[in-house]
Amino acid sequence: MNNKAIPIFLITLAYFLLPFVNILFALTAIACMALPFIILRITRKKTWCRGLCPRADFFTKLRPANIGFRQPKWFNLKKIAIIMLYYFGINIFFITMSTIMVGLGRINPIDRIRLLIMFQLPWELPQLFTIAAIPAPLLHLSYRFYSLMLTSTLLGSILAVLFKPKTWCAVCPINSISEGMLSSMKRKEIITNE
Ligand code: SF4
Secondary structure (H helix, E strand, O other), rough: OOOOOOOOHHHHHHHHHHHHOHHHHHHHHHHHHHHHHHHHHOOOOOOOHHHHHHHHHHOOOHHHOOOOOOOOOOOOHHHHHHHHHHHHHHHHHHHHHHHHHHHHHOOOOOOOOOOOOEOOOOOOOOOOOOOOOHHHHHHHHHHHHHHHHHHHHHHHHHHHHHHHHHHHHHHHHHHHHHHHHHHHHHHHHHHHHH
């Protein structure tokens, strides 16, 4: 697929801008996370990563700002990919559990952006269109997904500027999970063909 013809990086920009209208738009992150795996199951290839990913397209647009440092030896992409996979898993666990707790009325929703799970930004996200009766769990879930997506996009952007534009792809949890799914699908194929 030709990314130059379709400016899919705009989807990434839209994702971060639309929650300024209303934070509920941040819930589209769920579709962004599910789509790569749904497409992989259908095509049995990492089709998403090979031209459909808006975030990867966004990182390539940072090329003019690229410094082009060499990756230092201690910067082991395989180890960082594992760390990012754990970070992603822990984050999804926290998001799920805290949303359940909000739903049960045990804790208040966190309607603030937090980077790396715990570093809260000191400003509120402006809301051009407020919905008075957003259920608390949905409000909480929206801010948590926005925080997750913002953190990973910022990390990926820093890597894109420092090293190569798509350095993030080597440590991206979606990539690691996709690799795991592909290996498992291939193993099952081998077993059924035996
Ligand atoms: S590895 Fe991650 S960022 Fe890179 S193309 Fe795939 S899903 Fe997108």
